[in-house]
Amino acid sequence: MKRLLKQRKAGEISLMDEEIYAKISLRVNATVGIVVRDECEKLRKEADKAMNEAAEAKKEAISANEQNKILTKLKDVETEYKVTRHYLEKFLNTLGCNLSEFNMDKDFEESNEEYNNEEVKMTRK
Numbered sequence: 522m523k524r525l526l527k528q529r530k531a532g533e534i535s536l537m538d539e540e541i542y543a544k545i546s547l548r549v550n551a552t553v554g555i556v557v558r559d560e561c562e563k564l565r566k567e568a569d570k571a572m573n574e575a576a577e578a579k580k581e582a583i584s585a586n587e588q589n590k591i592l593t594k595l596k597d598v599e600t601e602y603k604v605t606r607h608y609l610e611k612f613l614n615t616l617g618c619n620l621s622e623f624n625m626d627k628d629f630e631e632s633n634e635e636y637n638n639e640e641v642k643m644t645r646k
Contacts (some may be wrong), residue, residue: 525541528534536544610620 522545525534525536525544529536529541565610606620613620613623
């Protein structure tokens with residue numbers, strides 16, 4: 522503004538005060554517009570990144586929740602197995618037999634392996 526006023530005083534330009542103000546306002550508004558646009562773009566990118574991170578965190582939380590449900594079911598099955606085995610041992614002891622005589626641990630491992638193989642076949646279909 523000072524430069525334009527000096528130029529007018531020196532007779533280099535013949536702009537009125539309002540015209541000088543308007544010219545400076547246009548430059549300031551253009552500069553502010555560029556700064557605001559750039560800041561908006563930066564904020565938009567940050568928001569997009571935050572949304573992507575939130576979506577990924579949600580997927581991970583869902584996966585962890587599903588895994589937790591599976592682990593809970595496995596613990597329940599393990600507890601049922603232990604209780605069943607305990608009562609079977611008691612029952613066999615009343616009959617004068619010992620559970621170890623039946624070699625059930627080996628049978629259990631074999632049947633568990635068969636079950637796992639069947640599960641793999643079913644998931645491939």
